[in-house]
Amino acid sequence: VKLVESGGGLVQPGGSLRLSCAASGFRFSDYSICWVRQAPGKGLEWVSSIKAEGRRTKYSDSVKGRFTISRDNAKNTLYLQLNNLKIEDTAMYYCARDWGEAVEYIIYRGQGTQVTVSS
Numbered sequence: 313v314k315l316v317e318s319g320g321g322l323v324q325p326g327g328s329l330r331l332s333c334a335a336s337g338f339r340f341s342d343y344s345i346c347w348v349r350q351a352p353g354k355g356l357e358w359v360s361s362i363k364a365e366g367r368r369t370k371y372s373d374s375v376k377g378r379f380t381i382s383r384d385n386a387k388n389t390l391y392l393q394l395n396n397l398k399i400e401d402t403a404m405y406y407c408a409r410d411w412g413e414a415v416e417y418i419i420y421r422g423q424g425t426q427v428t429v430s431s
Contacts, residue, residue, distance in 0.1 A: 313337045313420045315407050320425030327397050331425055333390040333407030341365075341385040347392050348415055349403035349427075356415045359405070360392065375401075397429045 319331040333345070346361035360371045360381040369381050380393040390407050404426050410419035 313409065315409065315420060315422035317405060317407055317422045317425040320405060320427045322428045322430065323397055324431055325397060325399055325429055327429070329394045329397065329427060331392040331394065331405055331427075333392075333422060335388045335390065335407075335409075338409075340383075340388040343409050345383065345390050346408050346411055347381065347390075347405060348408055348411070348418070348421075349401075349405045350424075351400075351403040354403075356418070357403075358411070358415045362390070394427065397427075399429050401427060402429045403427060 314336045316334045317331060319329060321329060323329055342364055344361055344363050347359040348356050349359050350356050358372060359375055360379060362369045362381045362383055366383045378396045382391045404424040406421045406424045408418045408421045
């Protein structure tokens with residue numbers, strides 16, 4: 313199982329980014345996938361998840377209405393559109409497969425992509 317995130321960067325408050333997660337080594341279309349993040353000095357936070365078929369999604373209250381998760385099973389790729397970014401969204405963002413409901417464990421995770429929101 314390999315997960316490779318990309319698309320992070322430095323953006324001003326109110327800006328947007330699109331993160332991608334390229335998956336390989338497993339049948340991507342069979343699995344739910346999620347995004348989690350870790351801000352400096354804090355623990356892992358679940359952000360959003362999407363079911364295998366791509367229609368059912370969930371979001372944390374902190375990002376609901378601003379972030380959109382999606383996937384392209386033909387391309388084995390997961391996306392996260394980040395809009396109206398806030399300073400508190402600054403974190404390393406990871407895509408993950410097989411996780412605990414409270415992200416008390418994650419079986420597979422990528423290396424992460426850094427999102428920094430700053431004026």
